[in-house]
Amino acid sequence: MKKIYTLFLALIITGSLMAQTPQSFKYQAVARDASGEVIADQAVGMQISILQGSTSGTAVYVETFTPTTNEFGLINLNIGTGTVVSGDFTTIDWSSDTYFVKVEMDMTGGTTYEEYGTSQLLSVPYALHAKTVKSITESQISDL
Template identity: 50%
Template sequence: MAFAQVPQGISYQAIALNAVGQPVASANVGVRLSILDDSASGTVLYTETQIKATSAQGLFTLVIGQGTPVTGTFSGINWGMNSKFLKVEMDVAGGTNYAAVGTTQLLSVPYAMYAGNTASVAGNASINDDIVANKNANFGFIDTYGNNAYVYNVDTNAWSVQPFNVNASPTLISSKGNFFFIDTYDNKAYCYYAKTGTWSFQAFNENASPSVTESNGNFGFVDTYDNKAYVYNAQNGTWSFQEFNMNAAPSLVNSKGSFGFVDTYDNKAYVFNRKNGAWSSQSFNVNASPLLSESNGNFAFVDTYDNKAYIFNGNTGSWTFQQFDENASPSISISETN
């Protein structure tokens, strides 16, 4: 499988194989291609179909974006937001009885799609300039006398306002075009969602004075009176929460839009995974008090009483563990990959 980039689409080349792994030579094959958002199981942004002739070796070439659209439009894909994945399905008989071939992340497509826009850029503007021009750059400020938070959205060319309590003096926190502030008098956390240009809020206990943690467009805070950790998910513009033991006062650990914390009273580690928008837990020994490590949306901890090292995989949204010798007290080392 090979990829190349052109302004009006994405070149794709592959060898068609039949059910027993032999090349489909000198024949027509039906291909269905889908662009998925953020993960290999993400939202389908665009789907098209094509019929292509193979060579004597089973090789065929096509340009994604030049087929027959089924869902969405190729030009409507926002390559600058989230990762993009290509799902390929094929009918080697040339019909529409498609079978899955595979799903692959498009690592460099955003740059190519932005490069395709340079024809409309005046003068000697560079590809770099065009990329910068397409990035989000929203602006916000707090009016403590008018008791309003204002945000200007560059994409929609519109202002949005959110009132707050007359006694409050909130601080505006920004992340990836979104904005967040806490009104400690009305006991509400407010978030501005750049995709829709709207505000939403999450109420918290009147005795709480939470601190916000931001990560990759998402926001989180802990309400130690209602015993809940809240996360605002910028993937879909919704709030979610995870309850914890009333005696616990956990701290949020953030990583690439995901959040985690340890409840040492219920003996569980919790992780909010930004990719699937769900909370997941992992139990540990009642005598353990593990520390949560993070890297690129993944989390890890060591249980020295059950002799296990636990990893939360942010791609699969699941926990896994490795047993170790009962006499060992290992520390987790992290080696980040691209």
């Protein structure tokens, strides 16, 4: 009986771990100064906004970061994990509209942000695949 209980508990824990998706997505940029030179090994201030509907749409989520660039000026962020300024990343209804990422930076590491651009968020391969999966029948599950 003890073995069955332990096995059942392990299956529940494993199932709940597999069902969790990260509430963030990756973002990379290269920091350059006004003359195009790479800003290497330096802390920069960044503000990321998720805009709804257009490049000038409503900011549904805003967060800040202070990453340090590497020797090539590369910055790696996980959008959704920064210091929240406004909004709630987990409540964004990604299916309701188009969304855009606005990037603002302060090359001195402060909070006097300058806009560097806004880009539309597009599907990633996992999302494109998920769109094709509408339902799974009981017979398909038993085939696994």
